[in-house]
Each structure stands twice: as C-alpha cells, then as structure tokens.
Amino acid sequence: MKPQQTSARPPMKAVFGIQVPTDAYYLHQGHTWIALEETGQVRVGLDDFSQKILGPVDDLKLPAVGKTYYQDHICLSLFKEGRKASFEAPVDGVIEAVNPKVRQQPNLIHDDPYGEGWLCLVKPINLQRNLDKLSFGEANVAWINEEANRLLTFVEGKAGVTLPDGGAVVDNLYGLYPDVGWRPLIKEFFLKHLTTKVLAEGSIKDLWQDIYNTGNLQYCFNCSTCVSGCPASHGDPPLLVRNLARKVILGLEEELLMDDTPWACVSCSRCEEMCPMNVMPFEMILAIRQWQCRNDETLIPPAIVEIYKRGYTQAVGVNLELRESLGLAPLPTITNNEEQLEMFREMLMQTQIVSDNDYMFKG
Amino acid sequence: MQLCFFPGCNTPAIRPDVERAIRASLPVLGIEVVDADNYVCCPAFGSFPSADEEAWMATSGWNLSIAEQKGCDFVVQCGSCYSSLRMGREHLMHDAEKLAHVNELLEPTGRQVTGKSKVRHISEVLFKEIGPEKIASQLKKSLQGLHGIVQYPCHTLFPSEVVGFEESPREPKGLRSLVEALGAEVDGYSRELLCCGGAGGFMKSTPEQAIEFAKTKFDAILDETQGDFIAVSCITCLMHMERVQTTLNQQLGEERYKIPVFDFNQLLALCLGFEAKQVSAICNVPRDSVLSRMVSVKPNV
Numbered sequence: 091m092k093p094q095q096t097s098a099r100p101p102m103k104a105v106f107g108i109q110v111p112t113d114a115y116y117l118h119q120g121h122t123w124i125a126l127e128e129t130g131q132v133r134v135g136l137d138d139f140s141q142k143i144l145g146p147v148d149d150l151k152l153p154a155v156g157k158t159y160y161q162d163h164i165c166l167s168l169f170k171e172g173r174k175a176s177f178e179a180p181v182d183g184v185i186e187a188v189n190p191k192v193r194q195q196p197n198l199i200h201d202d203p204y205g206e207g208w209l210c211l212v213k214p215i216n217l218q219r220n221l222d223k224l225s226f227g228e229a230n231v232a233w234i235n236e237e238a239n240r241l242l243t244f245v246e247g248k249a250g251v252t253l254p255d256g257g258a259v260v261d262n263l264y265g266l267y268p269d270v271g272w273r274p275l276i277k278e279f280f281l282k283h284l285t286t287k288v289l290a291e292g293s294i295k296d297l298w299q300d301i302y303n304t305g306n307l308q309y310c311f312n313c314s315t316c317v318s319g320c321p322a323s324h325g326d327p328p329l330l331v332r333n334l335a336r337k338v339i340l341g342l343e344e345e346l347l348m349d350d351t352p353w354a355c356v357s358c359s360r361c362e363e364m365c366p367m368n369v370m371p372f373e374m375i376l377a378i379r380q381w382q383c384r385n386d387e388t389l390i391p392p393a394i395v396e397i398y399k400r401g402y403t404q405a406v407g408v409n410l411e412l413r414e415s416l417g418l419a420p421l422p423t424i425t426n427n428e429e430q431l432e433m434f435r436e437m438l439m440q441t442q443i444v445s446d447n448d449y450m451f452k453g
Numbered sequence: 454m455q456l457c458f459f460p461g462c463n464t465p466a467i468r469p470d471v472e473r474a475i476r477a478s479l480p481v482l483g484i485e486v487v488d489a490d491n492y493v494c495c496p497a498f499g500s501f502p503s504a505d506e507e508a509w510m511a512t513s514g515w516n517l518s519i520a521e522q523k524g525c526d527f528v529v530q531c532g533s534c535y536s537s538l539r540m541g542r543e544h545l546m547h548d549a550e551k552l553a554h555v556n557e558l559l560e561p562t563g564r565q566v567t568g569k570s571k572v573r574h575i576s577e578v579l580f581k582e583i584g585p586e587k588i589a590s591q592l593k594k595s596l597q598g599l600h601g602i603v604q605y606p607c608h609t610l611f612p613s614e615v616v617g618f619e620e621s622p623r624e625p626k627g628l629r630s631l632v633e634a635l636g637a638e639v640d641g642y643s644r645e646l647l648c649c650g651g652a653g654g655f656m657k658s659t660p661e662q663a664i665e666f667a668k669t670k671f672d673a674i675l676d677e678t679q680g681d682f683i684a685v686s687c688i689t690c691l692m693h694m695e696r697v698q699t700t701l702n703q704q705l706g707e708e709r710y711k712i713p714v715f716d717f718n719q720l721l722a723l724c725l726g727f728e729a730k731q732v733s734a735i736c737n738v739p740r741d742s743v744l745s746r747m748v749s750v751k752p753n754v
Contacts, residue, residue: 319648321647321648321650321655321663322653322654322655324662324665324666325655325658325659325662325663326659326661326662329655350658353499353503353654354653354654354655354658354659355653355654355655356607356648356650356651356652356653356654356655357498357499357533357536357608357652357653358607358608358611358648359536359607359608359611359612359616360607360611360648362611362612363611363612363613363622370612372612376498376502376503379503379504380503380504380505380506383503383504383505384505390504391499391500391503391504393497393499393500394496394501394504394508396500397493397494397496397500397501401491401492401493401494402462402466402493403462403494403497403500404462404463404466404467405466406460406462406465406466407465407466408466409466409469412469413465413469415734416469416470416473416731416732416734417473417731418472418473418476421460421465421488422490422491423465423491423492424491424492424493427491430491433561433562434491434493434515434562436561436562437511437515437558437559437561437562438508438511438512440511440558441505441507441508441511441558442505442507442508443504443505443507443508444508
C-alpha cells in the first residue's frame, strides 16, 4: 500500500527555525506525528523539533509489525553514537507496515521528517479518543513555540548556553551542547508520559508496591544507620540510602527515576546488617535499579550483554600462556564451549528483560 | 572431602596466581578441588541483579546446578561471587514459585536446582572446616616475626543471616586466626572493619572520593600499626588495595604507601612450600619485603 501524501506537502510554518505543519498532521506531546490515510490507517513519524535536538542518527528500532502499541507508551527508538532516544506511540493501534527506506537510510528521518522519513503505518483502534490528546492546525504552531522556549530555557539551565534571541534552534543541538545531558533531554521532551502520568492523575502512587514490596520499608524512621559506614556516602553526589527509602515511601517517582546514586552502591551490605528495622536496604537498592531499568532501557547495564555473549564480564579462559606458566590447566569455561553457551543464551532469551530488549544482544 | 571451585572472573582472568594458590593448598589440607564446568558469571551485582530478578535467578540457578551435578558444595574466593551466589540461593530456597520458574527455564538445558549444594567461602572452609591448628601443623615456612593486617571481605560478614559464618559479624575472628596460624602477629586498628570501597559503582562514578575514602584506611594502618603486609580474602579487595596505593603515591610524588597485599591463599600456599613464582607471581606493590623474611619451619618430631 502506497502512502498518499509523499507528493503533496501540507503547509508549514517555521518556529525558531523548526518546521511545523499547519494542516494534515496531528502532533503528539512526545514529538511524534500522525497523518490520517485514506485507507483508514494512520501514518506515524517524528516531528522536526525532535530532529533539531538529535541531528541525524545512526540506527533505529522500529515497532514490530503485528504488535499493538498504546498511546503514550514507548514504541520505537533511535540510536546515536551508542545512545538511545525512545519515543511514545501517538495513538493506540496495530502496526501494519514500517518504512523500509528509513532502515537503510536513517538520515531520512532527519532530512525529511514529514515526508520520506515517515516510520510506520498503524491501524488505529481508538482514534477518536486518541485525537483529543493531539494538537492540530494553528495549535501546532503555538505548542511548538512553547516547546522551543522551554528547550532554550532548559539548555541555558543545564549547559549555561544562551541561544541568540529570536534566532533559530540549532540543528543537532545535543551534538553541539552535550553538557545538556542525553537522558535529561530525552526525558524532558520525548518521554513526558513516563514520568508525569502519575502526577497528572492527581494521586500519590504506592510506589513501593512497584519497586520493593516489603512491609518493613514502612517502618524506616530515617535514622541514618544505613548512611554511616556506607562507602558511597562519601561520593559526589553522595549515596544516601535513607533518602532513597523516603523517595520510595513517598512515591516520588520522577525524582527516583532521575536519581543515579543507587548505581554507586558498592554492595558491601553493611546497611543490610545494621538497619534496626530490617528494611534490607541493599535489596532495596537492587530493586530500585531494576525498576529504573524497567522504565528506562538506557539504564540496563551493558554487563548483561557481555554475560550473554561470553558468559562473563571479563575475558575468562583465554590467558592460556599465563596459566601454563603458573602450572594451571586450561579452565573449562563456557566461552570455549559453544554448545553450552548457546543453551545458556537460549535460557536467557526466555527471560523477559532479554527478550524485550533483544536488539541489545544481537550482533 | 570434595568441593566445587567457583573461580569467578577476575581471579582466573587477571590474578590466576591466586587460583593457583587455592588449587595448590586445598589438596594438601585434605580437600579435593572439582572444576565448575561451564560456569557463568555469578552474576555480579552490577549486572543481572541490577536489571531484572528473573534473569538474575536464572543465572544463579545455572551456576548452582553445576555444584549439585557434581554432588558437592561450592567453594568461592571472590567476595562478590560468594555473596551473589548465596543471595541467589537464598531467594530460590525461600520462594517455591521462583524456584519452580527457574527450574522451568533450566529444564531445556538439562539442569536442575534443588538447593542440596551450599555455597561456602574459602576463608570459612579454612577457618571452620580445616581449622587454624591443622593448618599450623602442615607449614613448611612461617611468617614469624612479621606483622599482618587483615581485611575482611564485607561480603562474608553482611548480611550475616545470609552470608555469615562468624560468631559475631561485628567482631570477626576467622581471617585473623588464619593469619596467626601462619605465625604472623596481627595488628588491629581503628578502621579494620571498613570496606575497601573497591566494588560496585563508587570507584567508577566518583574515583577521587573512592581513593580518598581508601586513603583514610591506609593512613590508619600506617599511623596505628606495624603492618608488614595486608591479608585479604576477596579478589576485589586485593586488586583495589594495590591500585589505591599506587594512585596515592602518584598523587603524592613519593612512595609512602607500599604495604604488600596478599590474598590469604597466597600466603598459605607460600607457607605450605609452594613457589612464589607460581602462587604469588602477579602484584603491583612489591612483595619482596615479606617473601624474603619468611622462615623455614623445622618439622615436629
């Protein structure tokens, strides 16, 4: 089925140098767009705002044909220099086709975001309701104007860079100002619903149910035993275990998602031993890391890919000469046993984290 | 007695002389070492345990099944491997659903976990199974006249309910008794039970602070003890406590920090008469000051 609108381009307006369609295209708050096709399908792509931020990318992961995605849930990703930018689905629907051209030439997404750079065709299942949350026509212009202002303030705050007044948003903004930070940019502009959904619904969530479902956490009285003696509490920023416990108890989802300190833990488990209320803070830290990975695949440790590929995070069993000089026989490692390694990989592929992120483990 | 040796990754890849020391000493003390064929990452806390519980448990299950197949317990030197394997086993043994699920995942690979094999740290085996007296009776060389410092691996102390074997994790005696069994005098100091700070993300995310943290430990050793060497019982402690001294000296521009660091198994193997070029071949802080002062033990008649 041939897409309709590649020839007839709708009218565009420029806002801070960003192309904004004023007809035919609906914009989603995560910077995807949809256009309605005569076939009843909707075509999906990324807007020019997102492309100004990212610049041309190296690779992409398109949604799987036949799979159903829902509005505001992550459905596709772009990759640039090993970093990933994920985007939310603009509508509920079943993926019926993807654009084969952009797989070959990912730069089309950047060079022609509303035309040749389209990404997929979706059969919508809830269109009327979904359209309520998308903007259209002149509202697109007003909204992108708002976003561009927000972006300029954000860049100034993070990287101390002031862009010229009334000028354009530069192309490849992250490439020029990496100090802005990749994850903060992605979170702030492309993954809004990931972090604000809960707050928007006006209810404080029992986050501990998602993260660390142990009743003992509720008994934490902030005594700081977990902090004293913690090596990483000397870090910068410090790992303050009790603060993490507070964030979980109080349901501060957004703050917790952006908090990197759980990753500084040395795993010594002293806090686990000393906690007077048996909160088991080390288990809590692992649970927070797991929850962060579930919500943000970019946090998944590359070590798991190493383990998948060769069984270990280190190159074990290849230093044969050194071993021999020490009087050691070769080690019966799985790296050197292709059949067992394949079985191990197949087992891991059955687990959700590996199968959901299978793109990481290929090649 | 047979034990299945879980080598981990750092020991065989970077410090295989420690592996050599273990494989040399244990048989002399009556332990037959069995290989863990096709073992995989323990898994390290920064890998699957930080990403997903299901894959963590599956990986633990894969490893635990190996010892079960061999019909013996695991013996582990690396603190992280020990703790990860024990925690994995603990989770599986206390949750029938998790155990059943892991066994489903393992089934196509011809493996199974029941929990019949335990996970033991090598310092526990030496301290409790063999005992300092028996070790002392086997020595060909001794550390008499030398002062030792001990660095307990956090992962063998905390959480004591899961990993512990000391009477009190706050007053551990195992490693001290073992070093004393080799003839050395062990000097205590104020920061003895402080973590080395070498594992996990601390050193990766804020290396300056991590080095500074370790410096307080080394300064206390220099100020408060006559320590001639440090005995550790974890590969991370070994590598980190050497690396920190090198870095501190570079920062300072002089060789203030130069206390040789040994894995206990290396000292043991040396005292059992094995050659330094096999069991103590790799180090960043020179060890000659200790090796040259080891004395021969006259056999008891």
